Amino acid sequence: MFYYVYVLKSSKDKKLYTGYTNNLKLRFEQHRKGLVESTRGRRSLKLIYYEACLSQKDATHREKYFKTYLGKMFLKNRLKSYLTG
Numbered sequence: 001m002f003y004y005v006y007v008l009k010s011s012k013d014k015k016l017y018t019g020y021t022n023n024l025k026l027r028f029e030q031h032r033k034g035l036v037e038s039t040r041g042r043r044s045l046k047l048i049y050y051e052a053c054l055s056q057k058d059a060t061h062r063e064k065y066f067k068t069y070l071g072k073m074f075l076k077n078r079l080k081s082y083l084t085g
Helices: 024-032 056-066 069-078
Strands: 003-010 016-021 045-053
Touching (some): 003 056, 016 024, 016 045, 016 056, 056 069
Antiparallel strands (some): 003 016, 003 045
16 A cells, blocks of 8 residues: 655645645545645645655655755755746
């Protein structure tokens, strides 16, 4: 079983949301339908990045990294062409 770290972009406020799950398709649908409190008011959302991890521990560590300054810089660099148009 894989765990996924994912990044969503809000078209409303243009901010990014990072999370992890073991069922990416279901979790994205929950976000899209407004069933996730932290993103409910920021819809519509677009899945712009994800990584597969072999364990939940790895996924949570990666999620925490993406929420740090260095992690945000990594994502900005990785998604440079997407984020700048």
